[in-house]
Amino acid sequence: MADRLKQPLTQDRQLAKAVKDSKAPAISRAAAILRLLGKSDTPLGLQTIARTLGLVPSTCLYVLRALVVEEFVSFDADTKRYSLEAGVLTLARGWLRRNEFTDLAQPVLDRISQAFDVTMLGTHIVGLDHMIVVAVSQSGNNFQLSAQIGSRFPALISATGRCIAAFGDHSEAELQARFKTLRWDEPPTFGEWQAQVSQTRAQGFAVDAGNYISGVTVVAAPVWKSRAKLSHAIVAIGIGSALKGKKLPALQDALLSAAQVLSNQLCGD
Amino acid sequence: MADRLKQPLTQDRQLAKAVKDSKAPAISRAAAILRLLGKSDTPLGLQTIARTLGLVPSTCLYVLRALVVEEFVSFDADTKRYSLEAGVLTLARGWLRRNEFTDLAQPVLDRISQAFDVTMLGTHIVGLDHMIVVAVSQSGNNFQLSAQIGSRFPALISATGRCIAAFGDHSEAELQARFKTLRWDEPPTFGEWQAQVSQTRAQGFAVDAGNYISGVTVVAAPVWKSRAKLSHAIVAIGIGSALKGKKLPALQDALLSAAQVLSNQLCGD
DNA sequence: GAATATAATTCTATATATTGAATAAAGGGC
DNA sequence: GCCCTTTATTCAATATATAGAATTATATTC
Numbered sequence: 306m307a308d309r310l311k312q313p314l315t316q317d318r319q320l321a322k323a324v325k326d327s328k329a330p331a332i333s334r335a336a337a338i339l340r341l342l343g344k345s346d347t348p349l350g351l352q353t354i355a356r357t358l359g360l361v362p363s364t365c366l367y368v369l370r371a372l373v374v375e376e377f378v379s380f381d382a383d384t385k386r387y388s389l390e391a392g393v394l395t396l397a398r399g400w401l402r403r404n405e406f407t408d409l410a411q412p413v414l415d416r417i418s419q420a421f422d423v424t425m426l427g428t429h430i431v432g433l434d435h436m437i438v439v440a441v442s443q444s445g446n447n448f449q450l451s452a453q454i455g456s457r458f459p460a461l462i463s464a465t466g467r468c469i470a471a472f473g474d475h476s477e478a479e480l481q482a483r484f485k486t487l488r489w490d491e492p493p494t495f496g497e498w499q500a501q502v503s504q505t506r507a508q509g510f511a512v513d514a515g516n517y518i519s520g521v522t523v524v525a526a527p528v529w530k531s532r533a534k535l536s537h538a539i540v541a542i543g544i545g546s547a548l549k550g551k552k553l554p555a556l557q558d559a560l561l562s563a564a565q566v567l568s569n570q571l572c573g574d
Numbered sequence: 575m576a577d578r579l580k581q582p583l584t585q586d587r588q589l590a591k592a593v594k595d596s597k598a599p600a601i602s603r604a605a606a607i608l609r610l611l612g613k614s615d616t617p618l619g620l621q622t623i624a625r626t627l628g629l630v631p632s633t634c635l636y637v638l639r640a641l642v643v644e645e646f647v648s649f650d651a652d653t654k655r656y657s658l659e660a661g662v663l664t665l666a667r668g669w670l671r672r673n674e675f676t677d678l679a680q681p682v683l684d685r686i687s688q689a690f691d692v693t694m695l696g697t698h699i700v701g702l703d704h705m706i707v708v709a710v711s712q713s714g715n716n717f718q719l720s721a722q723i724g725s726r727f728p729a730l731i732s733a734t735g736r737c738i739a740a741f742g743d744h745s746e747a748e749l750q751a752r753f754k755t756l757r758w759d760e761p762p763t764f765g766e767w768q769a770q771v772s773q774t775r776a777q778g779f780a781v782d783a784g785n786y787i788s789g790v791t792v793v794a795a796p797v798w799k800s801r802a803k804l805s806h807a808i809v810a811i812g813i814g815s816a817l818k819g820k821k822l823p824a825l826q827d828a829l830l831s832a833a834q835v836l837s838n839q840l841c842g843d
Numbered sequence: 844g845a846a847t848a849t850a851a852t853t854c855t856a857t858a859t860a861t862t863g864a865a866t867a868a869a870g871g872g873c
Numbered sequence: 874g875c876c877c878t879t880t881a882t883t884c885a886a887t888a889t890a891t892a893g894a895a896t897t898a899t900a901t902t903c
Contacts, residue, residue: 323643328636328860331600331890336644343668352850361892366852367597374592375605376700377665385851385899389669391698391706396646397666398724399612400658429660431645437660455667597890600860621880633861635882654869654881 320358334360334368339377339389348386397455406530406537407440409570413563414442414539421556423543426453428525430536433460433475433483439537462487464525465538467511470502472527472535490519510561512553515545522548524557526564530571537571539564589627603629603637608646608658617655666724675799675806676709678839682832683711683808690825692812697794699805702729702744702752708806731756733794734807736780739771741796741804759788779830781822789814793826795833799840806840808833 323333337358342349355365369387372378376392401407407427414425427440438456460469461483470480484495493501493516505511513523522545528537541560548556592602606627611618624634638656641647645661670676676696683694696709707725729738730752739749753764762770762785774780782792791814797806810829817825 327640327643329600329604329640330860331598332604332637332640333644335598335601335604336646339665340668343665343671346672350850351852362850363852363854363893364891367890368601371596371598371601374596375602376704377605389665391669391700391708393662393665393669394706394708394724395726396608396612396658396662396724398722399609400660400662401724402612403615431660435645437663439660439663453667455663455665455670457664599890619880620882630862631880632863632882632884636860 320360331368331371334358334364335372338365338368338372339393342378342387342389343393345388348381348384348388350384350386354387401439404439405571406528406567409567410440410528410537410539411442413567414440417539417541417556417559417563418442418444420559421541421543421552422547423541423556426540426542428458428465428538428540430460430465430469430473430538433469433473433479436460436465436469436538459483459487462489463517464511464513464523465540467498467502467505467513468525468527468538469535470498471505471511489516491516510557510564512557520545522553524553524560526560527568528564528571529568532572537567539567589629600637600640603627603633604641607634607637607641608662611647611656611658612662614657617650617653617657619653619655623656670708673708674840675797675836678836679709679797679806679808680711682836683709686808686810686825686828686832687711687713689828690810690812690821691816692810692825695809695811697727697734697807697809699729699734699738699742699807702738702742702748705729705734705738705807728752728756731758732786733780733782733792734809736767736771736774736782737794737796737807738804739767740774740780758785760785779826779833781826784814791817791822793822793829795829796837797833797840798837801841806836808836 320333320337324330327333337360338354341354341357351362351366351369354360354369355362358365360368369378369380373380373387373390376390378387379390380387406429410427414427417423418425422444424444425442426438428436429439430436435457438454438458441453458465460466461480466487481495484498501511510524510526513525515521517523521542523540523542525538525540527535528539530536539560541556543556589602589606593599596602606629607623610623610626620631620635620638623629623638624631627634629637638647638649642649642656642659645659647656648659649656675698679696683696686692687694691713693713694711695707697705698708699705704726707723707727710722727734729735730749735756750764753767770780779793779795782794784790786792790811792809792811794807794809796804797808799805808829810825812825
């Protein structure tokens, strides 16, 4: 119960801040509403939305109506409930259409996922806050995967997080502050994690051996779009027990060289 | 040149109207900006965006900054240019995650596309304005397809348009007004089109034999989520010359029965 | 089926988002 | 390198989006 309250309240405070500082607060409210509707498993009523996000109902109503007009939200006149509308797909298409990384990474991900029977992800790193899955490849049934494009994770979690810490030059204080907020199945101490980050910096790729999800091994290698800032990573996810022996080193090699090839292609032009 | 001016101006006027009527005009502006960035092949500067959409530069700047904070737009500090950010994918994921139609339609589309060697689409019908492609299946290389999810078309175009006209009970005056704005490779007259719409109503599916795109045959069948309002369609697209003889009738049958099965499944619960 | 509770919507005063001009910064030409 | 053009950003007055109360509609309970 305490947990369920915690989430909305943190949300509230962040939203309140964004609304206050912004010269276009309606947009922060709209974004919060869209994200809430995106997370929800069912359509939501005005009151529920307003309460969850700490918005004034009437204001919330005006924002929702504007979003309905723009076809980002659908409104069921019978039940008076709101949900996401297909218009959001059009935006996603616009993004995918001219994203070099997804175009270049997809065949690479496909190849590695088939060769090693692992799930492969391409992630886009957005600041120190989040990474977003922008490409997926799974051996076998690939239906479920495409639905995972768009997933958001905290920046410092799992193997990709160690890459971000290793190659993203952020202050130790900031890293530690954010590290504390992470949720792992088997949390490493900050010291252990720092050692792993150092190793990542030395070897050029990161491994998460069951910390994030018990029994699941994650390998990640960084991809640069410009020398200045780490922007992407490619990630392999496999059952830990299936990556014993020489398989894991081979996968690491494949990932590292693929990441280097991608970096060169992206930096080139 | 006249053509290039025409588009922005119509855009302007619609946007101006939306802004004026709305109690949250910032959201209309934000939506227009996002759509513009989605269409653009390159990142855009503030001035370009403001001019194209008829916005005041300072207002436009504030909206853009809010969108950057929300991770829907990325800002390159060096070039001062804006483009879509991966955050829009997260919204799309939210939509896809709990959309019954895509879940149910995908295997059906896959089956028919393979059986007849055609491209199959699932479309979502948004009022009389647009339809949006929400599921795609192509025989063979299916990489290119996923990028087309999110494509928007005018509601009355091609075979799906005839379905919307046939089963959507809209006034003839409105249909004619919208019909005039359509662009076809080989435009039918309004009379011819009306006859085809009648036939569509009679036989339960629509055919576009090269009108929309020369040499390409499109077949569409309507799918209902509720008895009240036509909400979706499944669409087959193939080379006209490859659909000669008995193949086209067989495809029509397959599409019609698949659409009926889907309608029953969606209405059920 | 009436009564109550809850949700959605309208309305109006006021805090504030928007405007348009003024300023600063960045390119482009020679 | 300097001037000139274009673009981005700040600033202060005012038109207006927002908050909160009042009203209407919709569910829920007995």
